[in-house]
Amino acid sequence: MADRALPARVDAVRAFNRYYTRRIGLLRKDYLGSPFSLTPARVLYEVARRPQATAADLGRDLDLDPGYLSRILSGFAGRGLIRRIPSASDGRRRLIALTARGRDAFAPLDARSHDETAAMLRRLTARDQARLVGAMQTIRALLEAGEPVRPPVRARRGRRSAR
Numbered sequence: 001m002a003d004r005a006l007p008a009r010v011d012a013v014r015a016f017n018r019y020y021t022r023r024i025g026l027l028r029k030d031y032l033g034s035p036f037s038l039t040p041a042r043v044l045y046e047v048a049r050r051p052q053a054t055a056a057d058l059g060r061d062l063d064l065d066p067g068y069l070s071r072i073l074s075g076f077a078g079r080g081l082i083r084r085i086p087s088a089s090d091g092r093r094r095l096i097a098l099t100a101r102g103r104d105a106f107a108p109l110d111a112r113s114h115d116e117t118a119a120m121l122r123r124l125t126a127r128d129q130a131r132l133v134g135a136m137q138t139i140r141a142l143l144e145a146g147e148p149v150r151p152p153v154r155a156r157r158g159r160r161s162a163r
Helices: 006-023 038-049 055-062 066-078 100-122 126-145
Strands: 082-086 094-098
Touching: 038 055, 038 066, 038 094, 038 100, 055 066, 055 094, 066 082, 094 100
Parallel strands: none
Antiparallel strands: 082 094
């Protein structure tokens, strides 16, 4: 039996996603006033937060196309934001770490993200802040409990992915 309410629920989830991405500025070219758009900023965040990152780990965990990730990392290396260090345990692997310049680029991004989130929360009462965080935890738990997400459809040559 078809779920007649599903199309309305799909529309509601998509509308919320559009609202929230706009609300927190994910689509801006200069995410958080930085020289980075969202994806490079997220890659920089992941490199900063991991003691040992590899391109393969980053690509898998962020679900990024290897070529796209490679271009991002090459751009970071060209700007002196990262260095690639041969792994002591496996010479074929390169560990990615922030340089001092990379830490300097990351610090204001991290601080702005924290400050903007705090400002958004401060507009709410403590009770509503708790409700919001609880709702976010509920969303995450529900989505994680569902069936595993299918791998994304990768663009084929000459076609764009409808991601």
